[in-house]
Amino acid sequence: TNRTFTMLKPDAVENGHIGAILEKISASGFRIVAMKLTQMTKADAEAFYAVHNERPFFGELVEFMTRGPIVAAILEKENAVNDFRTLIGATNPADAAEGTIRKMYATSMGENAVHGSDSDENAAIEGEFHFAGREQF
Ligand code: ATP
Numbered sequence: 001t002n003r004t005f006t007m008l009k010p011d012a013v014e015n016g017h018i019g020a021i022l023e024k025i026s027a028s029g030f031r032i033v034a035m036k037l038t039q040m041t042k043a044d045a046e047a048f049y050a051v052h053n054e055r056p057f058f059g060e061l062v063e064f065m066t067r068g069p070i071v072a073a074i075l076e077k078e079n080a081v082n083d084f085r086t087l088i089g090a091t092n093p094a095d096a097a098e099g100t101i102r103k104m105y106a107t108s109m110g111e112n113a114v115h116g117s118d119s120d121e122n123a124a125i126e127g128e129f130h131f132a133g134r135e136q137f
Pocket of ligand 1: 057060061090091109110111112114115116117118
């Protein structure tokens with residue numbers, strides 16, 4: 001069993017999709033290890049997405065990720081990182097497979113409803129970024 005980290009992004013929260021997305025995550029066999037509604041500061045988002053800081057969309061990404069609350073969560077399942085990325089679908093919802101969370105709830109490449117860690121190492125780093133040990137169950 002291992003873990004991944006997710007954020008339901010500001011668009012998903014604004015559009016009222018928290019319940020539906022969490023239902024889909026639970027129904028897909030993920031256990032919630034930690035979860036909260038929170039809002040990232042500009043400094044938080046710049047640090048979280050530091051790997052993208054040279055990309056042309058970096059400013060837009062930071063602006064978007066800080067404009068309202070997100071749901072941050074740590075999820076546990078066998079093969080968590082890969083299975084969760086399959087569940088959320090391609091970065092661009094236009095390319096996302098039928099039935100994936102991004103196909104169902106994302107609005108654009110930038111505003112794509114949900115984040116999923118891309119490796120076990122990043123899942124651990126991202127989970128630690130948002131949660132203290134005593135918030136993880
Ligand atoms: P995430 O890291 O959020 O799970 P991802 O791994 O599918 O997404 P990345 O390439 O790591 O995609 O990009 C991180 C995030 O930056 C994307 O989820 C999206 O919100 C935003 N992004 C990526 N490419 C673009 C783009 N061309 N224009 C605007 N925003 C983009």
